[in-house]
Each structure stands twice: as structure tokens, then as C-alpha cells.
Amino acid sequence: MKLGVFSVLFAEKSLEETLSYIASKGLEAIELGTGGFPGNAHCNPDELLADNGKLKAFKQTIESSGIMISALSCHANPLHPQKAISSVQDAELRKTIELANRLEVPVVNTFSGCPGDHEDAKYPNWPVAPWPNDFQEILKWQWEEKVIPYWTEVGGIATNAGVNIGLELHGGFSVHSPATLLRLREAVGGNVIGANLDPSHMWWQGIDPVQAVHILGRAGAIHHFHAKDTTIDPINVNHHGVTDMQSYALMLDRAWQFRTVGYGHDMKTWADIISALRLVGYDYVVSIEHEDGLMSVDEGFTKAVENLQQVLIREPLGEMWWV
Template sequence: MKLGVFTVLFSQKPLEEALDYIASKGLGAVEIGTGGYPGNAHCKPDELLADNGKLKAFKQAVESRGLIISALSVHGNPLHPQKAIAKSFHDDFVKTVELAQRLEVPVVNTFSGCPGDSDDAKYPNWPVAPWPNDYQELLTWQWETKVIPYWKEMGKFAADRGVKIGLELHGGFSVHTPATLLKLRDAVGEVIGANLDPSHMWWQGIDPVQAVHILGRAGAIHHFHAKDTSIDPINVSRYGVTDMQPYTNMLDRAWQFRSVGFGHDLKTWADIMSALRLVGYDYVVSIEHEDGLMSIDEGFTKAVQNLQQVLIKEPLGDMWWV
């Protein structure tokens, strides 16, 4: 495995300065935002697709520092019921897949999106309860008329270009659990897989080790994010795991994102790394830092230090003791 980082963390730095800093920490990979929610501070697909010289210079800037691009990330909601919003996210996704093909990047990360409750809806509608039965009917309508048809089309588009789609399992979107990821994968094909982020498993009450096993046994992990979550046992009893308070209200929230090692101990993270190795995932572990208690540099540095202790880097050799 290689240790990497989602470079949106360093959007305030120019690309080459950010790459120098990342390389100085001993990392081997970068995940780069290309639009949507992450923005495109370090990578503007329109410019790179239109100018082969700029494309080569971009690739060289990464490779000359001993790094690889693990994924291009364009998280958004292409199923948003407001057509203009959906089109913006869709267009960013399409251009990112085209850029990934040109850069020989194997994965594009995004969200599945979440539709509204009808063709006339204004906002996404995320059903999370099976009763009253309206919610079941809504869920069926969303998947049959929006989610599956869209990703069948986009799945073929990506597969034709040799690119895999890594969907982040995130609350608020149609694909948010191992089961919903596998449901879409069954309908669309192996081009669909997870950008598995343990932080979103923990707050939903899902054991990330088991999530690795469930998805990994199906060959459905395309990319991996390293981010932690801490659960406040008192606040979660008041607000539940679907706490709608702003992330900035950290003292009262039921849960919050933390840097690796500050929500769960390193034994837990070692178990996750071992599970990834066990199911055959031998790609990049990409740090995503969204810890409201730590600066960018401190949170990133501590995540690197903690993951370096548990990351399994070397190829698996023979079992000499057998």
C-alpha cells in the first residue's frame, strides 16, 4: 500500500508548493480535486484537456516528486432535482473522467447523488425509514427512475475510458452503506466501487473492518480514505447519529470528524489495514483531514505519523513458516 493525501487540504498553496510539502512528509500519492464540492484549485480539467503541453507539465509536476495520482475527485450531486445544479456536477464529472483517461489515473471519486421526491422537486430527499410506506415508495422511485439509469449511462462512459468510479459512502446520498453500494454495483457493473471512508461508517454505526470485508470480498473497493470519527456518548443520546447541528458546534455535536488516531486507537486502524490486505486491496490509503480541533499542518502531520505505524507497505512474501 501507498500513503497519500487528498490535496484539497492544501488548496491555499500553489500546486507545486503543495506537492513539495507532501513529498517532504514521505508520502507516495496524491488525490486531486477537479471540481464539484472539492473545487479545482490544483487541477482545472478545461485547461488541461484543451492544452496537451499543460497536461504533460501537470503530470510531470507530480511524477518528478516521486508521487502518483491515486484518484481525481469530483464529489457532487449529479442527481440534484434542480436541473442547473445537476448539470454543473454532471459536467464536472464527465470532464474529470476524460481527464483521468488522459492522465492514466485509474479512479474518479464522487458521490452517488440523491434525487428529490418527484420530477418537480426542488431539493434532494434522503429517505432513511421504511415506514410510513411513502418512504419505501419514494426510495423505489428514486432508484428505478434516477439512480440506476444515471449510473448505468455514466458507468459505461467511464468503463469505455478505462476509468473506475469510486463512490464515497456518505450520509445524505443514495449510496451511503456497503449494501447500497453493492445494490448499485449489481445493477451497473464492476466499474462501480467504493471510495471507502471509515469516518462515515463509524457515525452510521457500521464497523469499518466489517465494511472492508463486505466490500472487499466483492472486489468493490476502488479507493480508500483515511479519516477518523469520535462519538460523544452523551450528545449522541440527545441528538442521535443523524445530528443536524453544524460541524462547527463541536462541543454539543453527537459526533465529529477527527484526524487518524484521535477518534479510534491505532489497534483499530491496524485492524482496518490488515483487513484491506486480507481482501486484496493493495492501493492507496489517502488521508482526508477535516478535524476541527487541529490546524491543517498538525492534523495532517499526526495522521501521517499514526498511519506510518500501521500501514502495510511491503509485498506479501511466502509463508516461510508453513
């Protein structure tokens, strides 16, 4: 396995400064934002696809740093019911897939998106209960009319480009759990749809990340991995529930909050996650994502690196000499 980072943390630094900084921390990989919510501070598809000279220079900058690109990421909602929004985000995703092909990057990370509840809807609708039955009707319409057709088309584009799609299992989107990821993967067919698995979103939904790794890994459905932690407040969660709608900034009152690695769960838990990844055959990049409201970017990132260095399994598997 290799340790990497999602570069959105360092949007105020240049690409060269970012690569130099993460290399100094011992990292071997970088995940680059290309649009959507992460932005494209270090990797602008429009510029790179339009100018072969810029694309070549970009490749040389990456290669000379000794850092590999683990994924291009444009997390957004390409199924947003407002066409003015979804058309832009869909275009960014398609350009990102093309750029990944040109850069020989194997994974594009994003969200599945979430549609509205009918053709003329203005806002996404995320059903989370089977009753009243209206919610079941909405869910059926969304998957049959929007989710499956869209990802079947985009999955085909990605397959032709030699790129896998890593969907982050995130609340508020149609794919948010191992079951919904596997449902879409089966509907689309092949291996192109997989997870960008982030334990932080499993914990707040009440899903054990180790078991999520086993469920998805046994199906060969983990394309990328984010390292981010979550802490559950034992009092506030009983007040607000896990679907707490308060701002992330209200950390003292929220039911749960994102933390840097090791500050939500101990290192034994993280060692179990890393071991489960190795057990199911995932030996790719563990990409740090820092969204800890109690730590600066540098401190939160540095602590995540230090903690993960303790548990990351780097060397290739050898023979079981004791057998």
C-alpha cells in the first residue's frame, strides 16, 4: 500500500509546492481535485485537455516529484434535478474521465448524485425511510429513471477510457452504503463502478468500516480509499440522531463530527481496517482527507500521516514460511 493525500487541503499552495511538501512527509501519492466541490486548483481539465504543451508539462511536474496520482476527483451531483447545475457537473465528470485516460490515472472519484422526486423537481430528494410508501415510490423512480440509466452511460464511457469510477458512499446521495453501491454495480455490469471507501461516512451511519471493507472487497468493489475519522458524541447523538442537520461548524452540539485519523477511533481500529483491506486484496493507495474542525490543515494532516505510518502495510506479501 501507498500513503497519499487529497490535495484539496493545499489549494492555496501551487502544485509544485504541494508535491514538495507531501514528499517531505514521506507520502507517495496524491489525489487531485478536477472540479465540483473539491475545485480544480491543481488540475484544470479544460486547460490540460485543450493544450498538449500544458498537459506534457503537467505530466513532467508530477513525474519529477516522484509522486503518483492515485485518482482524479470531481465530487458533485451530476443527477441534480436543476439542469443548470447537473449539466455543468456532468460535463466536469466526463472531462475528468478523459483527462484520467490521458494521464493514465486508473480511478476517477465522485458521488453517485441524488435526483429529485419527479421530472420537474428543483431539489434533490434523499429517501431514508420505507414508509409512508411515497418514499418507496420516489426511490423506485429515482433508480429506474435516473440513477441506473445515467451510470450505465457514464460507466460505458469510463470503461472505454480504461478508467474505474470510485463512488464515495456519502449520506445525501443515492449510493451511500455497501448495499446501494453493489446494487448500482450489478445494474451497470462489469467492474467499472466501485467504491471510494471512506470510513468516516460509515461510522456516522452506524456501519462498521471493517465489515464494509469485507462486503465490498470480496466483490472486488473497492477502487480507492479515503482515510478520515469520525467521532460520535454519546449525548448529542441521542438528542439529534445520526442524521443531525446542524452545521459542521457547531462542533460542541453536533451528534457527530469528522476528525483526523486516530482522533475518533484508536489505532487498533485503524490497524483492523488496513488489515481488512490487505485481506480482501486492496493494495492501492490510502488517501488522507482532512476535515477536522479542531485542527489546522498542517497539524491535522501531519497527525494523520504519523498515525497511519504506524499501521500501513507497505511490503508485498511473501510466502508463509511457517506453513
